[in-house]
Amino acid sequence: MDIGDSGELLRNLGFPLLNVHSSYAHHDFVTPGRRLLVIGPMGSGKTEFSARIWRDSTVALRKKGLAAALTTSGAVDRRKVFVVRASLDKARFPDYPEDALAYRGGFERCGDRIGSIKDSFQLETLMADNSEVGTWIIDEAAFFDERIAYLMADESRRRGVSFVCPSLVLNFRREIFNQTARLLLENATDVFPLTAYCEHEDCLKDSLYTYRYYSVDGKECPAFYFDPLIIIGGDRAKSDGKEPNYCTRCDEHHYLPGKEYSFFTLKPLGEMAARGNIAPLLAELNAIAGNIRESRLYASLYSRYVECEDPCPVQMNALLVPCIAERALVYLYAEQNLLSAEQLRYLIRELALDKEYLSRRLSDNRRPLEI
Ligand SMILES: [Zn+2]
Incomplete structure (x- = not known):
């Protein structure tokens, strides 16, 4: 890597030739119109x-003269920072003050320079009401509608405003989180990738992936590939098997059972239902809900993780x-759009499924339904 001026300086001071990594530089409030994407698990x-x-x-706001002039474009001062959170995020840190920007291990109080929005239109209003603010931190920008990516690109080109977007880009399936995340990547001017140690107890590798798992009777239960894409919940460990836990895992320890099943079996069953033949899907779901060892899901996992050359029983x-x-069902209805509301209600009734769980997950995934 390019060790730059600080590497040169250290060498001149007599340091041996080590790997010199650039430390975190203080934020650049001078360059106008940047869109920083901060990614990591x-x-x-x-x-x-x-x-x-x-x-x-x-610190920067205490500067005067040239320093102040350099950070300003027209009416906009990039040293003035506003933090924007998703409204749904408030539940995550209930013990902190309303105006806190909270992270693991601490928080900053932002006074009236912190707000929450539901969508890109509300961001537009917030920006109009705070037109002197030149740096907008949009936490978890990928949770908003796609339009937000273009709104930020426009505002930064037109007025020199900078945006900082700390966001998940990959979901627990190791896929680009959603269309908004894709557009944020396309429209960014700078990307800061952050990593964490793999949280598996035997491992110290660098890790980029978010791992979703459940805890049942103290056992680690990896989330299926078809687990609901979005689950809105708290940040603390859950043990009822309905609320997920998250951690960071490397490639080897990021378990994702049921991916093959999702495409090989589940989605085709949903496609058959979409064409009017719901019986095969009903039969498979009946096995899953009643006697899981009879299901095609069980057979698929068993052949992949037990009866194989390199068994991985934790996946079971x-x-x-x-x-x-x-x-x-949430996967087939809310994500794949393969079932009608009527078919969904029929399956819920036939199989006596958990309505409370379903309505919560359907509204998490923006497909609320009276069931
Ligand atoms: Zn690992």
């Missing part, structure tokens, strides 16, 4: 990165969580 310090920019701004724990049929 949970626990990699994305929010802490934002909190540092906030702290840097308190995925079968221990409750509401597996409900999860499969």
Whole structure:
């Protein structure tokens, strides 16, 4: 890597030729119109990165003269920072003050320079009401509608405003989180990748992936590939098998059972239902909900993780969580759009599924339904 001026300086001071990594530079409030994407799994310090920019701004704001002129474009001063959270995020840190930008291990209080929005239209209003603010930190920008990516690109080109977007880009399936995440990547001017140690107890590798798992009777149960894409919940460990836990895992320890099953079996069953033949899907879900060993899901996992050259029994724990049929239905209805509301209600009735679990997950995934 390019060790730059500080490497040169250390060498001149007589340091041996080591790997000199550039340390975190203080935030650049001078360059106009940047769109910084800060990516990394949970626990990699994305929010802490934002909190540092906030702290840097308190120093920069005390500067006068040229320093002040350099950070200004027209009416906009990039040293003035505003933090924007998703409204749904408030539940995550209930013990902190309303105006806190909270991260693991601390928080910054932002006074009236912190707000929450539901969508890109509300961001537009917030920006109009605070037209002097030149640096906008949009926490978890990928949770908003796609339009937000273009709104930020427009505002930064037109007025020199900078945006900092700490965001998940990959979901627990190791896929680009959603269309908004894709557009944020396309429209960014700078990307800061953050990593964390793999949290598997035997491992110290660098890790980029977010791993979703459930805890049932103290056992680690990896989430199925078809687990509901979005689950809105708290940040603390859960043990009822309905609320997920997250951690960061490397490639080897990121278990994702049921991916093959999702495409090889589940989705085709949903496609048959979409064409009017719902019986095969009903039969499979009936097995999953009633006697899971009779299901094609069980057979698929068994041949992949037990009866194979390189067994990985922890993957079988995925079968221990409750509401597996409900999860499969959320995937087919809310994500794949393969079932009608009427078909969904029919399956819920026939299989006596957990309505409370289903309505919560359907509204999490923006497909609320009276069931
Ligand atoms: Zn690992």
